[in-house]
Structure formats: C-alpha cells, structure tokens
Amino acid sequence: MALSRRGYIFLALFAFIGLLSGREAQAQGPQIVDIPDSQASGRMVLSLDLLDRPMVAWWSTRDGQHTLRFAEGALTQTSAISTSAAISTSAAISTSAAISDAPPLALSHHGEIAWALPHDGAARLYERQPNGSVQQRPLPAMPLALAYDADGRLYWAGHDQGQVWFATESQPDPLTVGPLEQVTALDVCIEPTGGGALAAAGVDAAGQSGIYLFALPKGQPIRVTNTVAVPQLVCNPDGGIHLGWQLPTGLAHATSSDWAAITTLAAPPDAPWVMTSDGSSQVRLAWATDRSVIVASSRDWTASHTTIDTGSPAEAIEMAASSTGLLGLLWTTTVEGSSASSLRYLARPAPLRQLHLLSTGKISGMRPGATWAVASNTALADIQATRFYLMAREGPTAGAWQQIGEDADGSDGFDVTLPDDLIVGLQYTVIAQAELADGSHLVGQSAWLLAESALPVLLALPEAVPWRGTAAVNLLPLDERSQDQPFELWMEPLPQEEQSVGPYYLGAYLLPADAPAGEWLQWSVDSRAIPDGRYRLAATRWSEGRRAAIYAADEVWIDNACLPNIEQVEAHIAGRQRDRLRVTVTADDVNGSIERVDAFLVPRSLEGASGDSPVWLGSDATGDGGWIIEVPIAPEWRGSAWSVRA
Known part of the structure; x- marks a missing residue:
C-alpha cells in the first residue's frame, strides 16, 4: 500500500540519517572473534575496561576436567586460572557438582575475577587480581550471587535458614537483609554510593511467590511481580536501579522510579537473554533468536531494536556496554561437527541501526484495515524485504508471533495492513523484521495498543x-x-x-x-x-x-460454589392475641442446597458470651413460601430482651 505524505516525510528523514550514519557503521563491519580453546560450559562473564577492551572469564571443559579460563584485549589468547600457587586449576575446581550447580562468577571493570565453590559443607570464595595472584577465604554458606562495584570492591549474597543475606570485603560476616522462606534465584548490584539492591525469586512466609526486591544493606522487601523467574539487576551510575526477568510472552523490565510500571518486550519463550547498563542512565536488553541477537534500549524500547547477526544459534549470551556507545556481545554456540560449545565475541560501535514502526493511512491505530509502515536509519534501499508480525499481550494466543504479511517491494516503502480478526479489548504490538542486503536483520516493535471495536x-x-x-x-x-x-x-x-x-x-x-x-x-x-x-x-x-x-x-x-448465605432475619409478634413469634429468614441459595433452617432466641445479656444458651424455636425443612418459623410465645420469654438467630 502507498504511504501517506506524513509517512514519506518520516521515511525520507530516516533514509537521510541512514546515509550519514547507518552506512558508515555498516562499512566498518564489526567482526566476530572466535575465542580459542574456549570449550565453554557453565557460567561466563564479560566486562569492558576503561578503554573499551573486552575481558572474558568462563568455565571450560576438557577431558572431563573443568577449568576457569580468562581472555582479554584481542581475545586471541586464553589462560587458565589457578586457585592457588600450589594447586593446579583442574585439581582445585574440577568437580562436576560445582559446574552443574552453576557457581557464581563475577568480573570487574579493572580485571578482578571472583568465584565461589562448595567446600566441606560450606564454601570458599576465590578472587584473582589483575596481576594474576589468587586469594581465597572460607565462607559459612554458599553465595548465590557475586558483584563488583565501580571501584572493584566485591560483594556477595545468598539465602540460608529463611533469611536473605549479603556480605562485603570490609564486612565478611553475613548481614541479614530480610526474610524469605524459599529462594530459587538471586542477583545483586551495587550503586556508586555504596548502596545497592538485591532481587530474589522465591516464596515469603505467607506463601506468596514472586520476585522480591531488597534495598541494601537492609530494607523491607518489595514484591515487584508474582512471576517466579531468574532476576537480573543493574545499578546505573545515576543511581537508578533496573530489574529484568523473563515471561512466557517475552521479557519484563521495571525501574526504581516506579516498580509498578512494568514494560514488556516481545521475545521468543525461553530465549537466552541478558540485561546490562549502557554506562549512563539507561539499560539494554538483549535476547537470542535463531541466528541473531536482538538488542533494545530503555531509552526507547519500541524504537531502539537492532539485530546482530551471530551466524549460528546462540545458546547463552552476555553483554557489556560503555558510555561511548560501544556494545560488546559474548555468546556460546556449538561448533559444527563438535559437541563442545565455542565462545564468540563481537564489538559493535555506535550508532546502532534502528527500525521504527509508524501507523499511517486513513485508518490508524490498532484496528482492522490500519496500515503500519517501517522507517529506519538504514537506507530503505538496503532493505531487501520486511516481514510483519502481530502479537497479543493477553488471551489464548498471547506471546505468539502471527505473521500478517511480507513486503518485498520497497518502491513505495514497506508496509502492511492489519487483519480483520483483531479481538477488541486485547493489547497488540506490531513487529517488523527487515532483511538487509548484507544478510543481517533489523527488528522493530510498535507500542502496545488496545484493539478498537470492529462491531457496532x-x-x-x-x-x-x-x-x-x-x-x-x-x-x-x-x-x-x-x-x-x-x-x-x-x-x-x-x-x-x-x-x-x-x-x-x-x-x-x-x-x-x-x-x-x-x-x-x-x-x-x-x-x-x-x-x-x-x-x-x-x-x-x-x-x-x-x-x-x-x-x-x-x-x-x-461464584457459584459459595456456601448458602443468610441475608436477613426478621422477627415480629403475630397472632390475634399477639401471642405468637414469627421469624422470617431470607437466604441466598443459588444451587438449592439448603435442607433446613433453624431459628433460635438468644438472651441479650448473654449474647456474644462463650456460654450463651440459645432457645431453639423450631425449624422449616420445606421453604414453601420462604423460610418461616412460627411458635407460641412462652410466658418466661416476656419481660426480657432477646436476639433472634437463624
């Protein structure tokens, strides 16, 4: 379909930007580095030093032995890390249990590396300094997470006996942060001021599950979500705290500015993902698809999507970004013809190529017949074709990518018309995947919009x-x-x-x-x-x-399964001689499960006392004409105050 005048203006603007910056970024051609002797297994970590040079640490498996390895700079040489001068690395940490339990691992911007392993029913914490020396200390309990602050100080945190705890180099004895009965995953981050946050997925004392956020060093937990998922925390230099987790429909993000304002990004279920700081006030989220990794920025979640071609499926990913705009991406992939996983690294300079989605035409928004078009800071002439998808946020098809069209003719732009079967009342997002001339892809996503009525x-x-x-x-x-x-x-x-x-x-x-x-x-x-x-x-x-x-x-x-509810009890004196007591009971009995209604008199002087002795008045087992009990007034009732119960 042809674009409106407004659409052409947007597309022309982004095409011009693409000529100035997008093509220049493409011409530089970020290269994938295959890290030698990687044979990755277990956790891996990535960090950028002050000159944006990468540093990588990971667990490597060879001949059944598990070794912690390290590479930096050009990443063309790797070295094994020994836990002490006297004990070889493989002998010190070659335990299958340690690797399968994914021991925590951390890497600072200065090159310090920390890891922890179980030891004699407790744990040992190891730290390698930039000069290659390794220090170790015993810990009373195995930590679940390690983190460095901006100055290279190490923090660790865990859970034991219903309490979440953390410790530091200056305060190695665990400090109780707050209570949680069970914890399945945990992350911690440290602010430049020395404070920080701890996120734990688990169950509290009341049996409520979710992700709980604790302020460090001590604070009441905030239940951010009732989803139990592995949390990732980022503390930015500006003091902002970001929390990410995975949903069946994608990835979720919340910040300390308003924990209740949760943003959801469409991503394949169970896709490997990671969140990292951009070195200033924003974070970036990345997730793997078939042969690429998609990166989005919190600066504008819907307009900042870009795709990095990894050449092969990524099994796990790590990411680091600097304030200069450089993005470092680390991932594992299975080498063809081998069962071992290889580590690959790619550094992508700014600016990132972007794909935007615009609602154009006479019919706009999220309604049948509306037209959505793409705009990009990559020249449209470099886009070979664009596939469009629709995703529902809720309902029976939530999270599914429904392809709604493909446009391979960019002479009048790349656009799609929304189908007629939008369900009014559901939120949808339009997703576009553009295939570029160099074989890479860009992905863009619209905001979540409520589908408007298609029925009068x-x-x-x-x-x-x-x-x-x-x-x-x-x-x-x-x-x-x-x-x-x-x-x-x-x-x-x-x-x-x-x-x-x-x-x-x-x-x-x-x-x-x-x-x-x-x-x-x-x-x-x-x-x-x-x-x-x-x-x-x-x-x-x-x-x-x-x-x-x-x-x-x-x-x-x-609510049909509720117990019958007595709504009203009325009593009054009846009969010509005013010698009878008539009790009328009104009951909510949807399913007809009431078999009998009994009425009682309770002396006011005893009402509410544990030993009150009600007088049974009788019962109605038919309910014909309503539930009614009528009895003669006994002489001993007169002159006293009574309450009536049913």
Missing part, C-alpha cells in the same frame, strides 16, 4: 456481583441492520486466574433485525457450567471465516 455494539455485564446462577447480559446495538445477526457469548479467564483454561462457551444468541439501535436488550445466561473465578465477557460474530469480538469493559466474578 456495546456489551455490559449483569448487575449482580458476584454472578451466581442465571443473569442477564446487556447488549446495545449502535446501528440498524437489515437481517438478524447471530452472536456467541464467551467467558475468557483473566491472565492471573490459574484454575481455568477457557475460554468457555456460553451459547449462541440472536440480535433481531428489528431491535432498535440505541436501546438495550437482554440475553439470559447461565453461569453454573463455568468454574468459579474472574473472567472477561466477550461477544463474537463470524463473517467470512473470521471472528470479530467485543468485550465488556469490566471483569466478571463468578
């Missing part, structure tokens, strides 16, 4: 809260129609509802042709066939094999 109706929930048994769903037609229109009603579980899989079909209903526009009509719906929980109510209509949908604005709470 409004849907409203029953007034009953919670919804029990049969209730009336309200539908408001917004226009006239020439024939009856069939609709189907569905209940879709909310994302946090774990007990339901849904969506659940409620039945087919008809919107009559003669139903006046602007007047509500009602459909009777029985909720008892649906598991209790919280849902969204949807009305769908099929047309030419596609489903269009409209959602009610609020959530539905279905």
Whole structure:
C-alpha cells in the first residue's frame, strides 16, 4: 500500500540519517572473534575496561576436567586460572557438582575475577587480581550471587535458614537483609554510593511467590511481580536501579522510579537473554533468536531494536556496554561437527541501526484495515524485504508471533495492513523484521495498543456481583441492520486466574433485525457450567471465516460454589392475641442446597458470651413460601430482651 505524505516525510528523514550514519557503521563491519580453546560450559562473564577492551572469564571443559579460563584485549589468547600457587586449576575446581550447580562468577571493570565453590559443607570464595595472584577465604554458606562495584570492591549474597543475606570485603560476616522462606534465584548490584539492591525469586512466609526486591544493606522487601523467574539487576551510575526477568510472552523490565510500571518486550519463550547498563542512565536488553541477537534500549524500547547477526544459534549470551556507545556481545554456540560449545565475541560501535514502526493511512491505530509502515536509519534501499508480525499481550494466543504479511517491494516503502480478526479489548504490538542486503536483520516493535471495536455494539455485564446462577447480559446495538445477526457469548479467564483454561462457551444468541439501535436488550445466561473465578465477557460474530469480538469493559466474578448465605432475619409478634413469634429468614441459595433452617432466641445479656444458651424455636425443612418459623410465645420469654438467630 502507498504511504501517506506524513509517512514519506518520516521515511525520507530516516533514509537521510541512514546515509550519514547507518552506512558508515555498516562499512566498518564489526567482526566476530572466535575465542580459542574456549570449550565453554557453565557460567561466563564479560566486562569492558576503561578503554573499551573486552575481558572474558568462563568455565571450560576438557577431558572431563573443568577449568576457569580468562581472555582479554584481542581475545586471541586464553589462560587458565589457578586457585592457588600450589594447586593446579583442574585439581582445585574440577568437580562436576560445582559446574552443574552453576557457581557464581563475577568480573570487574579493572580485571578482578571472583568465584565461589562448595567446600566441606560450606564454601570458599576465590578472587584473582589483575596481576594474576589468587586469594581465597572460607565462607559459612554458599553465595548465590557475586558483584563488583565501580571501584572493584566485591560483594556477595545468598539465602540460608529463611533469611536473605549479603556480605562485603570490609564486612565478611553475613548481614541479614530480610526474610524469605524459599529462594530459587538471586542477583545483586551495587550503586556508586555504596548502596545497592538485591532481587530474589522465591516464596515469603505467607506463601506468596514472586520476585522480591531488597534495598541494601537492609530494607523491607518489595514484591515487584508474582512471576517466579531468574532476576537480573543493574545499578546505573545515576543511581537508578533496573530489574529484568523473563515471561512466557517475552521479557519484563521495571525501574526504581516506579516498580509498578512494568514494560514488556516481545521475545521468543525461553530465549537466552541478558540485561546490562549502557554506562549512563539507561539499560539494554538483549535476547537470542535463531541466528541473531536482538538488542533494545530503555531509552526507547519500541524504537531502539537492532539485530546482530551471530551466524549460528546462540545458546547463552552476555553483554557489556560503555558510555561511548560501544556494545560488546559474548555468546556460546556449538561448533559444527563438535559437541563442545565455542565462545564468540563481537564489538559493535555506535550508532546502532534502528527500525521504527509508524501507523499511517486513513485508518490508524490498532484496528482492522490500519496500515503500519517501517522507517529506519538504514537506507530503505538496503532493505531487501520486511516481514510483519502481530502479537497479543493477553488471551489464548498471547506471546505468539502471527505473521500478517511480507513486503518485498520497497518502491513505495514497506508496509502492511492489519487483519480483520483483531479481538477488541486485547493489547497488540506490531513487529517488523527487515532483511538487509548484507544478510543481517533489523527488528522493530510498535507500542502496545488496545484493539478498537470492529462491531457496532456495546456489551455490559449483569448487575449482580458476584454472578451466581442465571443473569442477564446487556447488549446495545449502535446501528440498524437489515437481517438478524447471530452472536456467541464467551467467558475468557483473566491472565492471573490459574484454575481455568477457557475460554468457555456460553451459547449462541440472536440480535433481531428489528431491535432498535440505541436501546438495550437482554440475553439470559447461565453461569453454573463455568468454574468459579474472574473472567472477561466477550461477544463474537463470524463473517467470512473470521471472528470479530467485543468485550465488556469490566471483569466478571463468578461464584457459584459459595456456601448458602443468610441475608436477613426478621422477627415480629403475630397472632390475634399477639401471642405468637414469627421469624422470617431470607437466604441466598443459588444451587438449592439448603435442607433446613433453624431459628433460635438468644438472651441479650448473654449474647456474644462463650456460654450463651440459645432457645431453639423450631425449624422449616420445606421453604414453601420462604423460610418461616412460627411458635407460641412462652410466658418466661416476656419481660426480657432477646436476639433472634437463624
């Protein structure tokens, strides 16, 4: 489709920028370095020194022996690290248990390397200095994370006996940070001021699971998310703290400026990923795809995506970025014809090539028929083709990349038209993957937008809260129609509802042709066939094999399995001689499970006491005409104050 005038202006601007900066960056051609004798296994770490030269440390496996190795500068030579002058490296750390448990590893900007290993029921902490000497110290418990501050001071943290703890070189005895019953993963970062943060994935004393954030040296935990996932923490020079974790639909990011404001980036499930500081106030997130790594910046998550071609699938990745804009990427890949994993490194200078997505045309936004086009600081002439995808944030297809088009003719730009089957009420993002002339790829992502209505109706929930048994769903037609229109009603579980899989079909209903526009009509719906929980109510209509949908604005709470609830008890004197006591009970009994209602008198003087002695008045086991118990008034009741119970 042709672009609007506004779209051409954007594309021309980015094409001009591409001629000035994008092509220059491409011409420099960042080269992949194969690190010799790597045979990587277990953890690896990457750091850049003050001159942006890379330093790498990793566990290497050879002939069944596990060795900690190090490389720096050009990365053309590697060396083994010995734990002491008297003991060889392989003898000191060649334990399968240590490697399989992924012992923590840290590398400072100055070249210090730290690692910890189990030892005699406790642990030992090792640190290699830039001059090659290795120091060690015993620890009472095995740390789960190590971290260096900007000055090369070492910190370590762990979990033991229901407490999260941390320690430093100046304070080696563990300091209690806060309580957590269970911890499955942990990360720590240190601010330039000496403070910092600790993130732990686990379960608290109340049984609530999630990722908990602790301020160092001590503070009350903040439950950032109820997702249990491996956290990654970054403390930036400006004092900002960033937390990242993986979701089934991609990667999540939150910052200390507002922990509740969580950003989600679309990424393949279980993709290797990493987060690092850019040396100033932002962070970069990177994740691996088939033969590339995608990098995004928190400066603008939706506009900063770039793709680095790795040449082969990356099994694990590490990343480091400097304030100069240089990006260092380290990854492991299986060498063809070998079972060993090789380490590769690539340094990419700034500026990064970027791909943007713009909504253009008469129909805009996230609605059927809207046009989305790409713009880039790489010249559009260098783009061979662009594939477009649609991803839902929630619902039955959440996280899936649905291809919606491919444009290989860039004469009028690269764009796509959104399909007709967008589900109103869901958030979507448009993703574009551009194939460049040099064989590399760029990926761009739009903001998450709410799909707008494709049906001329409004849907409203029953007034009953919670919804029990049969209730009336309200539908408001917004226009006239020439024939009856069939609709189907569905209940879709909310994302946090774990007990339901849904969506659940409620039945087919008809919107009559003669139903006046602007007047509500009602459909009777029985909720008892649906598991209790919280849902969204949807009305769908099929047309030419596609489903269009409209959602009610609020959530539905279905609660049919509740115990019968006595709502009201009334008592009054009855009979011509005013000699009878009549008790009327109103009960909420959706499922008809009440078998009998009993009534009692309780002396006011004893009401609430542990030894009160209620007087049984009788029972009603039929409920005909309501639950009613009527009895003669006994002489001994007169002259006293009573309460009535049922």
